[in-house]
Amino acid sequence: MMRMLSLVVVLLASVLLNGCGIFGGEDNSIPPTELQDINETTKVTQQWSKNVGVGLDEVMLNLKPAIVDYDIYTVDREGQVSALNLENGAVKWQVELDTEITGGVGAGQGIVVVGNSRGVIIVLDAENGNELWRKQLSSVMLSAPLIQDQFLVVRIGDGRLYGLDINDGGQLWVYDRGVPVLTLRGNSSPIIGGRELVFTGFDSGKVAAVGVKHGRLLWEANAAVPRGRSDLERLVDIDANLILIGQALYAVTYQGQIVAIDALEGEILWAKEMSSYAGMASDDRHIYVTDADSNIWAVDRVTGDFLWKQDKLAHRKLTAPVVVDNYVVVGDFEGYIHVLSTQDGELIGREKVDGDGFHVQPLADAGTLYFYSNGGDLSALRIK
Numbered sequence: 613m614m615r616m617l618s619l620v621v622v623l624l625a626s627v628l629l630n631g632c633g634i635f636g637g638e639d640n641s642i643p644p645t646e647l648q649d650i651n652e653t654t655k656v657t658q659q660w661s662k663n664v665g666v667g668l669d670e671v672m673l674n675l676k677p678a679i680v681d682y683d684i685y686t687v688d689r690e691g692q693v694s695a696l697n698l699e700n701g702a703v704k705w706q707v708e709l710d711t712e713i714t715g716g717v718g719a720g721q722g723i724v725v726v727g728n729s730r731g732v733i734i735v736l737d738a739e740n741g742n743e744l745w746r747k748q749l750s751s752v753m754l755s756a757p758l759i760q761d762q763f764l765v766v767r768i769g770d771g772r773l774y775g776l777d778i779n780d781g782g783q784l785w786v787y788d789r790g791v792p793v794l795t796l797r798g799n800s801s802p803i804i805g806g807r808e809l810v811f812t813g814f815d816s817g818k819v820a821a822v823g824v825k826h827g828r829l830l831w832e833a834n835a836a837v838p839r840g841r842s843d844l845e846r847l848v849d850i851d852a853n854l855i856l857i858g859q860a861l862y863a864v865t866y867q868g869q870i871v872a873i874d875a876l877e878g879e880i881l882w883a884k885e886m887s888s889y890a891g892m893a894s895d896d897r898h899i900y901v902t903d904a905d906s907n908i909w910a911v912d913r914v915t916g917d918f919l920w921k922q923d924k925l926a927h928r929k930l931t932a933p934v935v936v937d938n939y940v941v942v943g944d945f946e947g948y949i950h951v952l953s954t955q956d957g958e959l960i961g962r963e964k965v966d967g968d969g970f971h972v973q974p975l976a977d978a979g980t981l982y983f984y985s986n987g988g989d990l991s992a993l994r995i996k
Contacts (some may be wrong), residue, residue, distance in 0.1 A: 616898060638754060642905075644928045644945070647962070654939065654951050654961035659980065659992040665692035667988030668971060674755055674851075677984050678719035680738065684766035684975075687726045688988050689714045695724070698977060700767045707741040709734060715799075718764075721778060725764065727753025733766060747781035749774060755801040755853075758810060763824050765802045765810050773802065773820075775827050785827030786954055789814045791861065795890055796849045796866060802924035804856050805861070805875050813850025818867050819873060832877030836868025852891035852932065853973075855899065857913065862899055864888045870901060870911060882916035891932025891973050893940070895954065900940050906930040908942065910957060920957040925950060928961055932973035936981055939995050943970030951995055966993055 633739065665688030668675060677686045679929075683704060687693045691709030696702065708757070710733075716726030723744065731752050735744045751770035758765040763784070764776040771791040775784040787883040791814075802812040810824045817836035822829050838846035850867040855862040856875060866869040870886040886909070890902040898919065899911040906928050910919040929945035940952040947969045951961030968987030975982040981993045 625841075642927045644906075645924060645926045647948070648924065650959045650962060652961050655996045656949050656951065656963035656965070657994050657996060658965065659994060661989055661991040662701040662703070664688065664694040664696070664706075664984075664990050665988045666913045667968065667984070668986045670986075672971050672986075674972065675713065675984070676684045676756060677718060677975060677982060677990065678717040678756065679975055679977050679982070682690065682983060683738075684990070685717045685719045685724050685738070686984060686990055687713050688715055688797075689705075691726075691728070693717070693724060693726060693741060695738070695741065696990065698980070698982075698992075701990070702765040705741040707736065707743075707746050715755050716757075718757035718759055720759040721761070723759065725757050725759070725766075727757075727768075732766070733757070733781070735764075742979065745781050747776060750866055751781055755797075755799040758802040758804060760804050760810075760824055761807070765824065766950070767799050767802050767812050769799065770860065772815060773810070773827070775824065782880060784825075787820070787822050787827045787829065789816065789818070789820065796847065797852055800850050800853050800863075801855055809875070811854055811856065811861055811863075811875065812908060813852075813863050815849045817848035817850060817868055817909065819850065819861070819878075820861050821855070821875070821878060833871075833873050833878045833880060835871045835873070836865040849889065851889040852901075855892055855894050857894060858912065862892065862894070862913075864892055864901055864925060866904060872913070872917070873917060884911065884916045884918065887978055888938075890930060893933040893935045893973075895935045900933045900935065900954075902930045902932050902942060906944075908933060908952065908957065910940075910954070916946055922952055922957040922959065924959060929969075929971070931970050934974040934976050936976045936979060936995060941974065941981060941995065943974060945969040945971075947985065949983065949993065961995065965993065 669689035691711045695704040712729040718725035748889040751768040766774045773787040795867040800813040836848040861873040861875040871883040872881040887904040930942045947966035966985040
């Protein structure tokens with residue numbers, strides 16, 4: 613297990629930093645595209661900002677906040693969990709867990725869930741932050757869990773998917789897919805379809821549907837097939853979260869494809885070449901993807917046709933996109949927020965919000981955007 617985790621960490625650094633001298637020698641990474649003047653027809657305005665800890669603490673983990681009703685929940689690398697009011701940023705409660713966090717936040721059904729570097733998931737009361745229970749799993753949680761009715765579904769780094777009792781963490785079932793020799797450090801979060809099916813992506817490029825009550829496999833589909841001679845060439849991880857719209861399930865892999873899958877049967881509806889680990893967003897017509905080179909694409913949901921590509925932010929280590937109104941919004945490594953038109957991908961707004969930069973996918977709720985910076989600042993923004 614320790615050998616596997618070591619390989620994962622090294623591989624993440626080499627892939628995401630493109631060999632920028634971490635093993636010695638010259639920095640041969642592709643430099644980020646310099647920002648050019650744009651015709652700004654929108655304005656990014658800050659509603660409030662609050663520091664909620666050390667953030668990612670220079671470890672690029674997917675510590676994405678969670679929104680439930682009128683609250684937003686965050687966790688930092690050192691284990692500070694915070695609950696804030698969505699409207700004004702007022703702190704409802706904060707607790708210090710004093711443990712290194714690797715995954716979260718999951719929230720809903722009155723609980724908040726995070727996972728630490730020892731493979732323990734920690735469950736708190738969403739009202740006051742009091743600890744309810746802990747559960748030791750076989751590996752670390754690298755994404756947010758799914759909370760559905762009386763079930764807690766947790767995807768962990770060794771390829772297992774656990775179904776746990778929401779009240780005490782009792783194991784109800786486990787689905788084990790295993791992992792390839794090398795993987796990127798990250799997992800997609802499981803999502804629910806209706807009230808019966810759980811969909812999740814795996815490091816092998818496969819997407820699976822299992823029953824939320826019993827964990828039995830209903831179908832499995834290849835979002836991408838590993839190719840190449842080396843383990844590095846054969847990486848096809850699904851680290852970006854899946855999107856379910858109606859009966860269509862969308863997945864994107866690293867060094868593979870973006871695909872639409874029939875959520876009931878597991879049949880591939882269409883597939884297009886794509887490489888992404890950052891993630892996707894959607895609206896009524898399109899899927900928007902940040903690819904591995906930080907280009908942003910718009911894809912027709914029905915046909916899979918590429919509608920536009922924005923490459924003027926290439927290699928700026930963009931977040932996954934978020935959609936609000938008629939805008940696609942991303943953050944970059946220098947702390948800039950970039951606003952694009954959903955119609956043609958034109959850059960129509962820009963604002964530097966945070967000096968530490970962004971890695972985590974932003975959230976949107978009721979027209980407001982929530983950006984969690986690498987340094988631990990949570991900002992509420994609006995586009996005008």
